[in-house]
Amino acid sequence: MRLGVLDVGSNTVHLLVVDAHPGARPLPAHSHKAELRLAELLDGQGAIAPAGVERLIATVADAVRVAEDKGCEEMLPFATSAVREASNADAVLAQVKTETGIDLQVLTGEEEARLTFLAARRWFGWSAGKLLLLDIGGGSLEIAYGIDEEPDAAVSLPLGAGRLTAGWLPGDPPETDDVRTLRRHVRAQIARTVGEFTRFGRPDHVVATSKTFKQLARIAGAPGSGEGLYVQRFLGRAALEEWVPRLAAMSAGERAALPGVSEGRAPQLLAGALVAEGAMDLFGVDALEICPWALREGVILRRLDHLPEE
Template identity: 80%
Template structure:
């Protein structure tokens, strides 16, 4: 069957169309995305303003047309931290439902972490042993650990690259004092969670998902996405530590010229790098392997599991 996942994220609204059935690997058939940056459309009260909602509705309509054109049988629409944490989330969801017919499921942060972990587990298999999975989104950082398909621990922290950039790094390039303050904030937040994971012992394999980690790995010399999903890609902490001060000294335009960094995400790659560096350092990780599958694939896999169970 042809499934569509409509992911209303903090950075982008992304429709992923796959051909899938229980017991088989989902095969990507089409990808349609629009950079909306909902996390940066919140007003001073924490609400998504009318203009932001209008843009969201227009983008959802475009995605619905793309899904129809591609013959999607079953659409799985969901929203993450930007909508979840908006003060007027209920009103936003009601308007989207009334004007597009789409009923967005709002995932909790823990659900995001658990579904991303499921995707990573299925990608790497049982031989990977105890997995630690890190995911940096636009609005939040997800961390999950476990040996089965359901993680033993899963947390979500408000440390997304888009959120932190909008709130704490106003300059271009940012003021060094702002960078240091953000570094302290990020490390304090992550350090509070380390003890929750430490009791399970050291992981056998550490993987990272999300566009932020992929771009950081590419900056550090990893293979281009054009070389395919099955090429081994990793991000080393030493590489990241060397790049953070360089990114901090660059303007957004200069970062956008780096290999693998898109113009739309160039402004927030520094915040993402600070979060990635802190997580790897505080968890004692020297390198992470980049996982091609993440939250959207986790949603698809969970749906297929439900279909298989009848």
């Protein structure tokens, strides 16, 4: 069957169209995305402003038209931290449903972590052993650990690259004191959770998903997207530690000129690097592998698990 997965995230609204069947890997058929940056469209009370709601509705309606054009039999629409944490989330969700017919399901942070972990487990398989997963989104950082398809521990922290950039790094390039203050904040937040995971022992394999990790791995020397989906890509902590001060000294425009870094994501890359560096350091990770599958694939796989066998 052809499924459309509509991901309303903090940075983008992404429709992924896949051909999927129980027992088979989902095959991407089409990708449609729009940069909305919902996390930056909140007013002083933490609500999504009217202009932002209008843009969200228009973007969702456009995605629905694309899904229909591509022959999707079913839509799997979900929203993450930007909508989840908006003070007017219920009203926004109701308005989206009224005007587009799409009933966005808001995932909790823990659900995000668990579904992303499922995708990583299916990608790497049982031979990967105990997995530690890190995922940096626009609004939050997800961490999960386990040996099965359901993680033994899963948490979500408000350490997304977009959120931190907007709240902590106003300069371009940022002030040195602002970078140092954000670094302390990030590490204090992550340190509170480390014990929840280390009690299970050291992982056999550490993996990371998200655009932030992919871009950091790329600038640190990993193969580009043109090399294909199945090429292994790694990010080492030593290389990342060398890049953090370099990124801090760059403007957003200079970061956008780096290999694999998009103009839209460039302003957030430093904050994402500080989160990645802090997580790898505090969890004692020397290197991690980039996983091509993430939350959207986890949502697809969970849906397929509940389809009857033909």
